[in-house]
Ligand code: SRM
């Protein structure tokens with residue numbers, strides 16, 4: 001596990017995401033309300049949809065992304081699907097330092 | 106800030122619905138305490154009948170078990186009956202002395218069974234039918250005794266009688282009225298119902314007054330043994346179930362000197378008229394002089410009440426029209442609204458005694474005001490909806506009797522074998538073809554999870570949550586599983602989503618009236634409950650903004666669904682498809698060559714001719730999109746918007762250009778229409794077709810706008826749909842020239858753009874507002890038509906090609922994947938510079 005610099009914050013659209021590839025693994029890095037940054041494995045617990053492409057809403061603990069394929073809502077802070085759906089996308093720690101987004105991989 | 110204290114008295118269905126709604130919308134406002142006289146959590150009282158009938162168990166019908174209360178931080182005093190409300194100190198006290206102070210008090214004490222004052226009613230074995238304890242008493246009695254009498258042939262009485270028969274008892278129903286269920290059924294319906302219940306072994310004494318309940322001669326203080334009717338007849342009875350009606354339970358409210366009149370009197374905000382800190386919901390309430398005894402209206406009350414308690418202050422309860430369904434398996438009875446009908450009403454009646462079918466529709470001034478059905482009740486929820494909406498049914502009056510699928514269209518819905526009657530389906534039948542959900546799964550979820558609304562069923566089972574073609578079936582299943590507790594909601598009167606209480610129409614009006622120009626401005630002006638909406642409301646708001654204030658409102662890409670944000674269709678594996686526009690389905694060797702080159706260069710796995718007369722490059726990586734667009738752009742091609750709620754395709758046939766039958770130049774007309782409409786965003790996608798003659802090779806009959814050339818001009822058809830539910834387009838008008846076609850089409854589509862709700866296709870829009878209305882504004886009124894058309898042209902002025910726009914930095918960068926490579930040997934921090942494109 002190590003911290004990796006990803007990109008300047010402005011490279012991620014607000015309420016949007018970018019995809020980061022690391023050793024073949026695709027990771028969605030989200031920029032939610034208030035410039036909080038979250039990272040999840042870019043695969044929906046339902047059928048593997050690319051979460052990076054979903055609509056981001058909510059804030060803080062309630063920030064979530066709606067999967068573009070069939071509309072599951074996934075909590076960004078935990079990676080857990082919102083009830084009544086069940087499942088979890090792997091969650092990565094993130095950090096914002098001097099305008100740069102970092103990811104612990 | 107200290108939380109406010111909310112105390113609720115009456116741990117039943119209406120009260121707990123209110124609490125659940127409060128938790129959903131304002132979880133942090135209250136510390137909640139609940140008193141319930143029964144020693145249980147909240148259970149689904151209406152399912153006591155299937156429990157008695159042995160079709161379900163008590164465990165199945167719990168809605169909120171004891172753990173639920175603690176998990177939600179609610180203090181529950183179960184088995185403690187409140188006996189005093191001190192309104193001065195704002196404290197309630199229960200029988201055992203427990204006291205709780207309140208800032209807001211909610212009374213939901215339900216009702217009490219009415220026990221007629223006949224001698225012998227205190228004997229053992231005489232009970233009412235209201236709660237778990239009564240149900241258990243009946244089940245036990247059925248094990249030990251043989252004869253039962255149910256007094257009262259209403260809904261509850263019949264369900265009790267049915268359950269007792271299924272548990273092996275011999276049951277007689279004694280009923281005062283001339284026919285059973287006289288408050289819900291007319292005489293012919295009741296007689297038909299009685300016949301089918303008699304076939305199950307139920308016996309009846311109608312017009313019969315109970316004079317006394319008699320104990321056994323040798324044990325005058327013991328158990329009941331017989332019922333004596335006026336006139337002297339006695340019927341053996343080891344169990345007597347009193348089911349002669351209910352009375353709102355107002356004892357506690359009256360002792361607290363709250364104004365009661367056949368119920369606790371409340372306003373449209375569910376506040377008691379006496380004390381604004383005290384609210385009341387449920388069967389204990391009298392609203393505008395009516396006390397309701399069915400769950401659906403009580404849930405409406407609960408929603409309004411929760412809204413006011415939570416401090417949103419929106420919403421009024423204005424009364425409900427109710428519907429009834431008897432929950433006796435194998436016997437289908439339904440009634441709604443004013444089913445008797447006064448003199449100024451018309452009745453349409455179908456009465457097939459031998460076939461066991463009866464159906465009566467009551468009409469007044471071209472509106473359906475009531476319905477009663479026995480036998481086949483599958484259209485109940487549809488009729489009920491018509492009653493509640495008060496919709497003018499003149500246009501379908503002739504077909505009304507034959508049910509929804511017949512009256513609305515004789516074409517089937519796709520995806521479930523054309524089935525449209527849930528009752529006929531076995532449990533294993535697939536109801537939702539998109540998500541593979543069977544009838545049995547839906548029924549199970551409704552029962553086990555205590556679901557009451559279509560939305561809840563969608564969330565829990567996914568049925569009807571994709572294309573929606575099975576919605577009618579799912580509603581029927583709901584209606585037959587939960588009985589009268591299901592109330593179809595008028596979807597246009599519904600809030601856009603959980604983030605707001607405003608409907609689509611209200612949001613749209615606000616955007617226009619207050620000239621709101623951005624999503625944050627709308628959310629602020631309309632008090633959105635969430636910081637930035639959700640995936641349901643944001644795309645709708647974005648559309649309303651850009652369509653109402655073209656060139657002025659802010660278009661927010663992050664509020665568009667991914668397809669419109671990436672200008673390509675997302676595929677199941679996360680790749681995208683690229684569909685260049687081919688105006689009117691025409692192409693050139695140069696374009697085909699450019700497509701072929703692009704397909705090779707970007708290793709496109711699939712090239713396909715679409716159903717919309719153009720070519721689809723499927724499986725393109727997102728990173729490659731800007732580049733492939735640039736290559737296609739060099740050959741003069743632009744986006745086909747195959748991904749948008751926007752103009753899709755204009756299909757054409759070869760027409761007078763080549764065809765021996767062609768009367769009009771359909772290719773030219775089609776291409777010109779497509780150029781006129783390029784870049785048009787709309788509530789839902791829009792498809793057109795132009796055929797050169799009535800042979801209609803471009804399939805104009807199932808398009809949003811279909812044009813058919815005839816010798817003397819063009820016929821224009823609108824609001825067709827070839828998708829989920831095939832809808833044949835309706836004739837709008839006939840015009841002489843191609844210019845007229847453009848103006849007429851433009852005006853129609855602009856009207857739709859201005860008034861259609863987000864995700865409502867033209868066929869649904871026209872169904873909602875009526876074709877006559879559309880004709881008035883588009884065909885008959887030339888000024889209105891011109892203005893509409895001009896507004897459209899203004900909106901579409903300088904419409905950019907999104908593909909060209911997206912190739913420009915910084916937008917193009919957002920399509921790129923950011924690669925991170927580990928730096929070998931770099932271990933102290935393990936940090937590597939990102940390599941971003
Ligand atoms: C590519 C195409 C199928 C094909 O290979 O031919 C297609 C593909 C899709 N259609 Fe379609 N439709 C295609 C022609 C049609 C047609 C035929 C036509 O246009 O003449 C229809 C019936 C006509 C109609 O719309 O009235 C059609 C009715 C639908 C519907 C049902 C719409 C409805 O209101 O009932 C949907 C679902 C929706 O839009 O919500 C849909 C949705 C879709 C989506 C976009 C599903 C989605 O949201 O991802 C499909 C994208 C597949 C993918 O992976 O890229 N597609 N779709 C056709 C593209 C035509 C084009 O050139 O743009």
Ligand SMILES: Cc1cc2nc3c(=O)[nH]c(=O)nc-3n(C[C@H](O)[C@H](O)[C@H](O)COP(=O)(O)OP(=O)(O)OC[C@H]3O[C@@H](n4cnc5c(N)ncnc54)[C@H](O)[C@@H]3O)c2cc1C
Pocket residue numbers: 114115116117118119120121140141142143150151152153154185186187188213214215216234235236261264354357386387388389397398399400401403430432587588589590
């Ligand atoms: C067998 C049966 C079948 C039914 N079938 C249907 C149907 O098919 N469709 C339909 O729509 N409706 C049906 N109903 C009616 C429906 O169940 C009621 O309309 C609904 O439960 C009323 O809700 P409520 O919250 O007002 O009252 P209740 O659910 O009765 O809840 C009131 C609660 O308050 C408690 N209480 C009362 N006073 C006090 C006090 N002072 N202190 C503490 N607690 C107190 C009571 O013990 C009770 O638990 C049926 C009812 C029964 C009994």
Ligand code: SF4
Pocket residue numbers: none
């Ligand atoms: S292309 Fe259309 S019909 Fe085919 S699977 Fe996709 S949505 Fe269904």
Ligand code: FES
Pocket residue numbers: 044045046047048049067068069070071072
């Ligand atoms: S893959 Fe995400 S909802 Fe289906």
